[in-house]
Amino acid sequence: MQYFESIVVGQTMRAGAYEVNCADALDFASKYDPQPFHLSDEGTVGTPFERLSISGWQTCAIAMRLYVDHVLSLVDSKGGLGVDKLRWPRPVYPGDVLTLEYVALTKRESRSRPGLGLVEVSLRLFNQDDQLVMDMTTTGMIGCDPKR
Structure with a gap:
């Protein structure tokens, strides 16, 4: 387990290789983002999408999965404070393989919560062609080393 002090x-870091599944995309869209271009190729007519594209919110969920698996599971994560920036510069399509890039941008100890550090991070997802498909800046709470 790593603590706030160990974050540089x-x-x-780059991690993961998550292949987007069409059935999962349709299931997610039908439950949470049932816009026509997330539900069928025919629904993309008159849109900028080439074919059925997955919801940006599902893209965020995939990023979170990769972030938990490859970063947060290694540190004393205490939750998040929110998202400061979120962009989807390119669509994600079923069959795309996504990779997460994590960068620690800033860190400071919490003034209101002793024992917690705040870390601002950049989370970016790239497809198999190394094209940026999601760009997010978020702040999380990481526990400080209790032995210090």
Whole structure:
């Protein structure tokens, strides 16, 4: 288990290879984002999408899965404070393989919650062609080393 003190600003990591599944995309869209272009190829007519694209919110969920598996599971994560920036510069399509890039941008100890550190991170997802498909900046709470 790593604590706030071990996080290095500027630290960068790439992780994961998550293949987007069409059945999962349709299931997610039908439950949470039932816009026509997330439900069928025919629904993309008159849109900028080439074919059925997955919801940006599902893209965020995939990023979160990769972030938990490859970063948060290794540190004393105490939750998140919110998202400061979120962009989807390119669509994600079923069959795409996504990779997460994590960068620790800033860190500071919490003034209101002793024993917690705040870490601002950049989370970016790239497809198999190394094209940016999601760009997010978020702040999380990481526990400080109790032995210090």
